[in-house]
Amino acid sequence: MGAISFSLEKRDGRARTGVLTTPHGTIETPAFVPVGTKANVKGVLPGMLKNLGAQVVLANTYHLYLQPGEKIVEAAGGLGKFMDWSGPTMTDSGGFQVFSLGAAFGRTITKIAKGEEAPREHGVSVFDEDVASQHGQLAVIDDEGVTFTSHLDGSLHRFTPERSIEIQHALGADMFFAFDECTAPTESYEYQKEAMHRTHRWADRSLKAHRRNLKANKEQGIFGIVQGGRHEDLRQESAREIASMDFDGFGIGGSFSKEDMQGALQAAIPELPEEKPRHFLGIGEPGDLLLGIQEGMDLFDCVAATRIARHGSIYTRRGILHLRNEQYRTDMSPLDPETVVPGTEGFSRAYVSHLLRSGEILGATIASMHNLGFILQLVDGARAALREGRFAAYREDFCRDYYA
RNA sequence: GCGUCGGUGGCAGAGUGGUCAAUUGCACUUGGCUGUAAACCAAGCGGAUUUAUCCUACGGAGGUUCGAAUCCUCCCCGGCGCA
Numbered sequence: 408m409g410a411i412s413f414s415l416e417k418r419d420g421r422a423r424t425g426v427l428t429t430p431h432g433t434i435e436t437p438a439f440v441p442v443g444t445k446a447n448v449k450g451v452l453p454g455m456l457k458n459l460g461a462q463v464v465l466a467n468t469y470h471l472y473l474q475p476g477e478k479i480v481e482a483a484g485g486l487g488k489f490m491d492w493s494g495p496t497m498t499d500s501g502g503f504q505v506f507s508l509g510a511a512f513g514r515t516i517t518k519i520a521k522g523e524e525a526p527r528e529h530g531v532s533v534f535d536e537d538v539a540s541q542h543g544q545l546a547v548i549d550d551e552g553v554t555f556t557s558h559l560d561g562s563l564h565r566f567t568p569e570r571s572i573e574i575q576h577a578l579g580a581d582m583f584f585a586f587d588e589c590t591a592p593t594e595s596y597e598y599q600k601e602a603m604h605r606t607h608r609w610a611d612r613s614l615k616a617h618r619r620n621l622k623a624n625k626e627q628g629i630f631g632i633v634q635g636g637r638h639e640d641l642r643q644e645s646a647r648e649i650a651s652m653d654f655d656g657f658g659i660g661g662s663f664s665k666e667d668m669q670g671a672l673q674a675a676i677p678e679l680p681e682e683k684p685r686h687f688l689g690i691g692e693p694g695d696l697l698l699g700i701q702e703g704m705d706l707f708d709c710v711a712a713t714r715i716a717r718h719g720s721i722y723t724r725r726g727i728l729h730l731r732n733e734q735y736r737t738d739m740s741p742l743d744p745e746t747v748v749p750g751t752e753g754f755s756r757a758y759v760s761h762l763l764r765s766g767e768i769l770g771a772t773i774a775s776m777h778n779l780g781f782i783l784q785l786v787d788g789a790r791a792a793l794r795e796g797r798f799a800a801y802r803e804d805f806c807r808d809y810y811a
Numbered sequence: 812g813c814g815u816c817g818g819u820g821g822c823a824g825a826g827u828g829g830u831c832a833a834u835u836g837c838a839c840u841u842g843g844c845u846g847u848a849a850a851c852c853a854a855g856c857g858g859a860u861u862u863a864u865c866c867u868a869c870g871g872a873g874g875u876u877c878g879a880a881u882c883c884u885c886c887c888c889g890g891c892g893c894a
Contacts, residue, residue, distance in 0.1 A: 444847050465846075503846045512848080519845055545848075558848040589846070632846090661846070689846035711845045718844065718851065733840070763850090764838095771850055 409655050411582060411628035413684045419798045421676070421703040424790050427684050429495040429581035430626055431487055434462045436684065436705035437793075439696065439786045440497060441779055442713070445470045446480065446490040449713050450772040451779065453492045458749050459776060460783040464492055465708045468574050469501035473557055473564070477577035485579030496580040497708075500571045500613070502587035502632065502660070503689065505553050509546035510591035518661035518689060520592035548588060550605060568612035576623045584658055585613035587632040592662040599636035606634045607648050614652050628655035630686060637663040639674035646678035656684040659704070668695065672702040693722060693785055693809055697802045700789050712782050716774035719763045722781040724808050728756070730774065735760040748780030
């Protein structure tokens with residue numbers, strides 16, 4: 408018996424509900440996992456998170472390793488204790504930073520491709536501490552691992568699967584991810600394939616590094632990550648390969664375009680064991696969340712809710728509102744008349760618009776709470792609908808209004 | 812009253828004879844953001860447009876010059892100093 412266990416509860420089509428049990432509590436799935444990269448969900452206190460309905464939070468290995476250093480988090484008693492979050496926690500492996508500080512660095516590309524982007528010219532970069540600066544990136548990949556230039560002070564750092572796992576052991580989250588390479592959606596098929604195989608080797612090394620640590624095995628579960636980009640054959644191959652390893656759960660990692668997200672899921676999911684949790688990494692927006700749930704995913708994390716909130720946008724049942732826009736300066740109506748988010752009921756659009764425009768921190772906090780509450784309720788609603796066998800109608804209703 | 816410094820786009824503040832419809836910041840308008848280099852980034856921001864150009868603009872009025880936000884004269888306004 409590992410540190411975590413998962414029991415399926417009910418199915419509705421390919422969608423499903425379940426209960427994920429961790430050393431720090433249970434998670435009813437499907438569940439949205441707020442992102443707290445540096446051991447804090449930006450602008451929102453743990454108590455507020457709880458109140459909003461969050462069941463689990465996800466922090467980042469790369470960021471906490473650089474600052475304050477995993478030793479300090481460990482000395483504090485682990486991630487949850489350190490940030491005073493008593494519920495379940497997760498950490499990402501730093502694999503995403505291979506992408507965001509590598510191929511995506513200084514460019515406009517994101518993990519979700521839109522339209523045509525200039526294809527990349529090179530494949531694997533051989534390790535060389537000058538290569539990063541030459542390529543204008545902070546991360547350089549080789550078969551053994553990744554060399555990062557710290558975005559904080561320019562110092563050089565090296566992550567291997569073993570090192571990532573070691574750090575994640577120190578951080579002590581209930582669940583964490585294998586070290587992977589998140590590729591840019593603009594990469595060629597050949598590169599995606601090569602990167603996928605590298606991710607598989609890294610998955611094996613990550614898993615072995617974890618299983619070697621008996622104490623960690625009792626306290627933490629490890630998730631393997633499926634890659635393969637937008638290519639369904641690669642997604643299937645990757646899922647089959649990762650599923651063959653003894654992971655406690657599985658993640659499906661980015662990079663595709665909006666159009667082939669569903670295809671990627673449908674190619675990968677049938678290869679994954681039914682009885683283990685599946686996490687859709689970095690997803691997403693309301694529609695993507697419902698798509699993922701429909702296809703059978705259990706967990707989701709995404710920075711969008713809090714990021715767009717800080718930047719001035721909020722979710723509503725009728726779509727996204729840019730609260731800084733002129734029209735909301737005098738709009739005394741609630742943020743979203745159709746969604747009641749605990750702790751934000753009394754705030755008007757005009758008020759939050761004012762806070763946002765005047766650069767007040769509270770504006771970001773209220774908007775973040777609202778968006779988190781909105782997403783959490785959306786997923787709660789999906790879970791409830793699933794239990795009653797009416798998920799399809801739930802999704803349809805939501806999308807009809809949201810994307811109208 | 813005398814002396815002196817100064818009056819530039821919503822604000823602050825560059826420019827100090829042509830390449831100036833005028834650097835930059837803020838404000839403003841609109842976009843973007845999906846495992847957080849992100850309380851960030853991008854575009855626009857006098858008017859009209861056939862987007863080539865044209866018109867109106869750097870306190871006001873004259874003047875010098877091929878050409879002025881930039882030089883000269885007078886006027887108006889403000890800061891400071893002396894009476």
